[in-house]
Amino acid sequence: MREFTSPAPAGPPARGGLADSLYDTAERSPGLVQLARRSGSGEEWHEVTASVFRDEVMALAKGLLTRGVRYGDRVALMSRTRYEWTLFDYALWSVGAITVPVYPTASAEQVRWILAETQAVACLVEDEDHAMTVGAVCDALPELTGIWQLDRDCTAAITEDGRGVPDSLVHRQRLGVTAENVATVVYTSGTTGRPKGCLLTHGDLATAADALLDGWGDVFRDTGGPQPSTLLFLPLAHVYGRMVQVAAVRGGFRIGHVAEVSTDSLLPAFASYRPTFLHMVPYVLDKVFHQARRAAEEAGRGELFEQARQVAVEWATAREQRALGRGPGPGPKLRLRHLAYERTVYQRLRAVLGGRVRGMMCGGSSLGRELGLFFTGVGLDLYEGYGLTETSAAITANPAGRQKLGTVGRPVPGATVAIADDGEVWVRGAGVFGGYLNHPHCTAESLFDGWFGTGDLGSLDEDGYLTITGRKKDVIVTSSGKNLAPTALEERVQAHPLVSQCLVVGDDRPYVAALITLDPAALAHWLKTHGRGQLDPWAVLSDEELHAEIQRAVAAANTAVSRAESIRAFRLLPREFDVDQGLLTPSLKLRRSAIVAYYGQDIEELYAP
Template structure:
């Protein structure tokens, strides 16, 4: 099965699964459904509306919204038109949105609601090149702004009938070449502004083909989409649903996920590690309710891990152990599976590493949890554990059509049909990342004798939280160093649910403050209640200027500054991140226990 572009894939696969449900979602508390045939008509109607609006092949169009049916259908309409959707997190600050809009030279911008419209107003003078802003939720539209248009109005602009719309969509697909851009996804760099990773139709088709041929999905299977569609993981999941004939439950509220999953009973569950960590911690918390439950859970946890190892080694399970497992299953594991609906064939985790103990717990409890690895620049996963070929603690084997190798310094390099075409408007970063056809991932890894890849470290400073958010720590640190009282800031949060930080004091400014406040300047100054309150005020002032996922949730004030002499600053006065993490490991751990 081969397609030249995503427009062809969408047409052929939508028709192949026409009678099957494509998605379901809640509206006013009730589930509504849509077949693949209806979904295709919705997309083609939007394409016709965009045509009337003046959309041309190659135009860049932003989408700034939480995950929704409107996001998914708009994405397909743009891709199938030969346009280039540019995904933008709705949580980004206005100035970052303006940078992306200008850098990508957006022609149109789709947004979710009035809240996003109000954000744009803050930087509207920088967005004059955007011809129209299309809003998904048109219930609260300003009546006097010709710049905006509701998505419903855009659909109504499609004056042609369904047959003509299908002919138009077919003609569009015929004009799209495999190397044409399918999307630009902006990713956080370690410094400065985000970079726009250009992904061709070739790359996304390669990803979909790899999933189709290795992950054992069947038409009519059920999955759940709640990840941000602005993230490459969520983006590929919704496209994978069309390609494999899945019935996708689109859940627009993260708070609703576990409740809805128990009703939906999905076959597959795709998530970043944070969701599995929450399920695991919920089970642990329930066990803490009584000493007996706590002992039962600890015992069941050991049983799960042992069973996981039997499975991994494909070893025979002793009869006596089977009896113990049956009891643990009745007391604990069955309840864990029920949290995910009780019908999971396997679950996928990606976007950030997941602790091996949690992987073993789920696998031993009867939820096959498979870890994959990739980046935006590799069109999401480039390696993955398969249902029939996995090794816990690794991120699996490379997908067909791609290669990985380990450079002399341990960095993982990738070559193949999944890698980006380059960074938009950024030849310098493109040349740094793509050398002789190999993409330099910035991750340190190793490959075992059977071809399983393990990621063991991060070469660059970029943090990836447990929820899969890419964060450049220097930008966060710089924001807090703007405080007159803070000399240095070291942010921590890789593989964690949120960011924490260590602050050092600018003694000149703090001494002046202390004299004004009649606070003694001594060895315990960093603990003085008045100073602690002053730093807390700084944090409460600075945090709202950052996206929610970049805000500091806990911190510690250190009595000593980072210096060249104590080996915590480089000669060029940059913080030595690894040394700080190692020296203050206990402090960072304590911050997550507060």
């Protein structure tokens, strides 16, 4: 088994609970701006200092004690990403309670399963719909004693209940929390079955956050620049978003919240908040890139944008090679060409993200190398990483100043990554969880002598950089016995601007085929530039010119694989896979088995004689 280890962080191991850093910062730097929040739908951000946030957390914690929340109790949080989630997280941790994130899109059955398994004593919900979802199953939840609704100002009501409770009572609870105590039960995304609750301790999250700050602190901080700040739009029910929150609070960074992961919501927020760094997912980067390209084409600057894209990729590639000691870096001609596009293209694209972003970390799913090189070449240093719920988010990331885009980097400080004989990625160290709630058999199957088997396939290069090639359970075996990990092929098809999603099929079939969805905005732009009127979804699927365009995307993807692995047939679908259909996880990963079942008839027709 080949493995690679990164040196442990220089600082001491984490002690105490996650809430301690909040109180320590408020004591040390009371005027430090810790968060910023918006009121209503306005674009004005109101700063919240460390001392003000501590006081809000303390007041809410006292109210939670009055409501009957005790040390070790589990409380569910079902909401989109917003200021109050962070407030409740730290108030609950202040009294030694355990938080249980629930995706706001969860069905009643999923909510019932999570609340019953965790024996949650209360559930915080965002709105009436969420309250009704929980209410529909509460008869089966005898431990549930309260449903608190944010849109009915439960925060103020709970805070009011705590008036008269001494601060010392909260501090007594908080100081009893150790790094070994469970902080949160975070459920896996459920791409391969029913979600399982991962038991993450205060030490797991703190260690993982500190490893991130230790290895990439200079990326976030800029000497002489503004206070590091990030805009948190990732779901806080997902471990990635949660880790960003914990790291920002521990690092003294300013946090803002945005509830919707869509360019319509994010772009105005980026412009008004002006973050200095971002934690991204490939979905958002892809949308930003394609929107910028469409805008350029509509303005008659499509050729200019394409030339600028090519130069950005070349410049970032040369710079990467220099950082790795394998080349001299961008030459004089390339530097001049790059400078020529700085004001006309690159500066404008950076302005879309607020104009102050220095670096971005990207994870959650695979990012195409060319897209990563493009954003780096534009002046937005990109650091791709990899992690799972079971590893408290990132277990690998590209080192600061030594990125190899297309890989997910090296182990974070204190972590080890190994490749088993069958190609599975195994990890240990920095934030790896202790087990699944109520599932000792699954825990025993996943953990062995400190190692966690991720279920992902990958490879380590000579420098210890990890490349993820697919999921063990996703490997397709055709009827002729050919094995194929579909992820890389799907990503190549999705590189075409019209393609939104691609699912490769072919298990026990004579050849490989694909289900493909189209990006609505890109399709509208394509129809307009081709002098075509809008088509209804079903007419789109039978349009010969459009079909030929997607065929070219499939043919280009097939050049990277053998004939036996290539896509021989495909079916365009009338709508994108989405969470509401149950075809995507809340973190926007494909639920392969659900898609295959939902579109079973379409798949059968792909193989009809």
